[in-house]
Amino acid sequence: QKEVEQDPGPLSVPEGAIVSLNCTYSNSAFQYFMWYRQYSRKGPELLMYTYSSGNKEDGRFTAQVDKSSKYISLFIRDSQPSDSATYLCAMSDGMRYSSASKIIFGSGTRLSIRP
Amino acid sequence: DAGVIQSPRHEVTEMGQEVTLRCKPISGHNSLFWYRQTMMRGLELLIYFNNNVPIDDSGMPEDRFSAKMPNASFSTLKIQPSEPRDSAVYFCASRSEPREAFFGQGTRLTVV
Numbered sequence: 001q002k003e004v005e006q007d008p009g010p011l012s013v014p015e016g017a018i019v020s021l022n023c024t025y026s027n028s029a030f031q032y033f034m035w036y037r038q039y040s041r042k043g044p045e046l047l048m049y050t051y052s053s054g055n056k057e058d059g060r061f062t063a064q065v066d067k068s069s070k071y072i073s074l075f076i077r078d079s080q081p082s083d084s085a086t087y088l089c090a091m092s093d094g095m096r097y098s099s100a101s102k103i104i105f106g107s108g109t110r111l112s113i114r115p
Numbered sequence: 116d117a118g119v120i121q122s123p124r125h126e127v128t129e130m131g132q133e134v135t136l137r138c139k140p141i142s143g144h145n146s147l148f149w150y151r152q153t154m155m156r157g158l159e160l161l162i163y164f165n166n167n168v169p170i171d172d173s174g175m176p177e178d179r180f181s182a183k184m185p186n187a188s189f190s191t192l193k194i195q196p197s198e199p200r201d202s203a204v205y206f207c208a209s210r211s212e213p214r215e216a217f218f219g220q221g222t223r224l225t226v227v
Binding site for chain 1: 119146148150157158160163170171206208210212213214215216217218219220221223
């Protein structure tokens with residue numbers, strides 16, 4: 001079993017729809033959770049970064065973490081064609097001021113927003 | 116800061132040749148990661164360093180792969196000898212623990 005599971009999609013929704021992307025994980029030591037967006041032939045770019053459980057909102061994006069269920073989500077409101085990309089969840093078991101901690105990625109979900 | 120800088124952006128080489136990928140992390144970051152991305156396997160962690168010291172190289176697929184970080188501003192990933200199945204996009208990322216990681220633009224490696 002992979003440490004991080006993510007539905008690869010593809011997911012296609014009409015412009016303006018609310019998009020929900022999800023990941024599950026098995027390692028209860030994960031405390032830092034990230035979402036990255038990757039356009040074709042580009043490196044992943046950070047969208048959201050959260051620590052422990054709870055919600056975080058940034059513009060049209062909301063990240064949710066439920067550590068009790070080992071489940072994280074990214075919501076995109078008022079989706080735009082420019083949001084079409086692959087979205088990768090990532091998580092880390094780093095403790096604050098720890099010497100080092102690895103970051104494990106999900107396989108990514110391909111999202112397409114139809115105009 | 117210019118971000119994480121990787122070179123070359125593209126590399127085409129013949130099977131059996133040595134390949135060296137290079138990475139300059141963001142100044143002040145104390146951890147550096149090497150990832151490999153393929154359609155089949157997604158983004159795989161190969162090795163990561165903290166304060167220039169390799170912490171975990173369990174993701175390095177074979178002894179043909181090696182990585183070094185001689186100082187805080189430079190790292191290399193070497194494949195010798197290269198094989199067609201090594202063809203992938205290789206990413207370098209850096210972070211200031213325990214914060215988020217920032218990625219370079221990647222090196223697209225093709226081994227023919």
